[in-house]
Amino acid sequence: MISKNNLIKAILILGPTGSGKTPLGNLIEKKGLNGRRCYHFDFGENLRAIAGAESADKKFTTEEIAFINKVLVSGALLENEHFYLVQEILNRFIERNRIGADGLIVLNGLPRHIGQAKEIDSILDITAVIHLTCTPEVVLARIGSNSGGDRLNRPDDDVASVRNKISIFNQRTAELLEHYRSTEAKIVTIDIAENTTSEDILNILNTR
8 A cells, every 4th residue: 555655745726627726726836835836737628728729749649649638628537447548647747846845736627426436546645625616697697707718719618518517517527525534534624606706715714
């Protein structure tokens, strides 16, 4: 068994699409958290970068890139048999940023189900979960007004796609809370309103 002491530390931002995960991750990376250097790993952004590359990414086959495109269009989750893709993307992020034992990775969009969580547990020590709660109505309002400033030109932000992603989150991703409670990670739950900003959330985090 791998000792947690030998793993890079991480925190997970958990919440439905539109709840403000990406702006919060970017802000934490910029300002740090409790005086610690942070690195924001936005899994969706990484997938979109691979799918939208002007030239083929030599690390991935044409079939793998086509599969990633399909995942993005459908809102589906990468299942256990595709975890090797997840691991490759995450390892490249760690190497590119030269993240060592003193760094803290802010995970956004990964893991998204229990199977992924168990795999990630062998790579990173997730010590805390920032749980952003948001009703479907608020999600749609936030996306419609681009309240987080990160939703421009997103092809997956039509109402049907958003509702599908919310449904998948409720069915598969929300149960991650119980998993991380069982690992004794700290859970911080924050209710998100239509006009809640990443600065508002960070201010709350700094008081807990």
